């Protein structure tokens with residue numbers, strides 16, 4: 122009996138094996154390898170020995186690292202609420218069975234499937250000085266043109282706009298799916314209960330989709346902390362590092378300054394920051410929902 | 412507090428499909444009216460139109476003298492109990508009941524008082540702080556009723572509120588609903604396709620079929636004097652047996668109905684002037700039959716012993732099915748051939764259009 126039971130459990134484990142292999146190869150091993158690397162003196166050609174926490178100390182003493190942390194936090198703190206808020210707004214507006222809203226849903230989602238290169242090409246075309254759409258528009262109005270990609274503040278703003286445009290599809294679709302799960306009779310009961318539109322929204326809609334909103338926020342936090350392609354291709358982190366996020370800092374350190382060990386150390390720090398932020402978000406919203 | 416409902420020439424269409432056609436109906440204040448009919452006949456649609464959850468395509472609805480069909484659902488002064496209960500899942504029982512009162516700005520003390528009163532009546536006062544998912548089906552149902560009661564509406568609307576309960580609980584809740592109606596004296600409209608619910612709860616039953624109202628009447632009236640063949644067949648269990656009538660002639664006490672291959676059935680129905688026997692039929696309830704030496708020859712196929720009586724399901728020589736009733740301690744067995752006598756005063760006659768004729772009511 123017990124033997125049979127054990128055998129059964131073993132065969133159960135067998136089903137999980139393919140996933141475990143992939144998990145080990147693609148997630149667990151690189152994570153461990155990254156920690157190992159971060160304690161080595163290393164460049165692109167090899168490892169030159171264990172140096173303990175030296176890489177971490179140097180990263181933490183690097184003002185450019187702290188600049189990148191500030192830039193990334195600012196970026197996440199602005200894009201994530203915008204993505205969740207705008208996603209919710211679009212989902213509410215497009216939660217209808219009309220042909221028009223189906224088309225709009227497709228249109229808003231379509232940007233998600235583009236690669237970052239295309240996205241930046243499109244938005245460079247909008248923001249670039251001289252021939253860019255905005256530039257032409259400003260000129261036509263007789264306004265002083267703004268160097269969107271080369272001015273402190275505006276450069277990160279422009280990257281944020283492109284990012285929101287690119288990433289908005291997923292929050293919208295996830296929230297839309299959650300909205301469609303809400304039973305219609307709750308709204309009917311609320312209508313008979315004299316609930317205003319706002320009361321229906323705040324007392325029925327939001328509580329019913331709060332789980333999805335948390336999920337969307339956590340996904341976006343994790344994703345936006347990893348901002349890289351848009352920043353590199355649109356502004357290259359400039360001017361003066363004012364739009365340089367952490368991943369770009371890591372990339373510079375490891376592959377342009379050839380200090381792989383230090384890059385790995387910065388990566389581990391980023392990992393911890395993302396983990397902490399996601400947990401915090403999760404914890405705060407859970408508490409607020411009680 | 413309770414008010415009369417007046418429905419005038421109401422029509423409802425979904426696109427090109429008409430689901431209710433020119434319905435008129437008056438419900439007195441304090442009356443308990445049940446909409447009964449087969450699935451898809453438009454019972455829920457009619458109820459939801461009273462509630463304001465469906466638009467009216469033509470006609471008017473009045474409640475307590477005021478026309479309400481243009482008003483928002485919340486402004487009509489009705490409360491509805493849904494089949495699915497539709498409790499707000501993230502609100503406690505107390506909040507569920509209070510929500511509608513908060514929305515119209517009733518004071519906190521008054522809300523608390525009404526919630527406590529309703530909770531006591533429904534015996535859910537120990538559940539007030541629970542969320543709906545922590546309640547059983549029967550408890551949820553009580554909360555849904557409580558949510559309606561606290562609003563002190565002019566009329567209660569129920570859409571199959573008992574259909575998600577198990578048989579025992581359904582019986583008990585039915586009884587409690589009847590008591591609640593007595594105690595509140597409120598106008599109640601109740602949708603069901605369960606005849607027993609309809610028969611036991613209703614002051615009057617509205618039988619609906621094919622976009623129309625077939626009959627409105629007290630339960631026993633609907634049962635004993637169905638207006639149409641549809642009502643006759645729909646109401647009652649086991650269903651009324653229907654035999655095709657070949658010809659109808661005036662007999663000594665009333666119409667004599669000839670059934671091909673079976674014989675003559677005598678009735679106490681005064682033969683209507685110019686009765687057209689084309690497509691006519693005769694209806695017989697099991698309880699109006701008994702085995703005898705003469706009568707219809709029935710080949711018994713199934714014997715259903717109910718204890719106090721026995722139902723004989725069988726076939727007549729013309730191929731029609733008939734259900735007859737016998738004593739509880741009958742010796743009849745499946746395969747036997749018996750003769751069945753029919754009470755002439757309880758025979759129902761239907762013409763080709765389905766219109767029903769009955770013997771005059773005994774004084």
Ligand SMILES: Nc1ncnc2c1ncn2[C@@H]1O[C@H](COP(=O)(O)OP(=O)(O)OP(=O)(O)O)[C@@H](O)[C@H]1O
Nearest residue numbers: 425430448449450451452453454455456457603604
């Ligand atoms: N939204 C809708 N669009 C189109 N047709 C509908 C819609 N709602 C209901 N109907 C149709 O209207 C008719 C009446 O529906 P209704 O729900 O009132 O029936 P019902 O008598 O309550 O049936 P049941 O006993 O199964 O609940 C049905 O034929 C149904 O198919």
Ligand SMILES: [Mg+2]
Nearest residue numbers: 454455456570
């Ligand atoms: Mg229905």
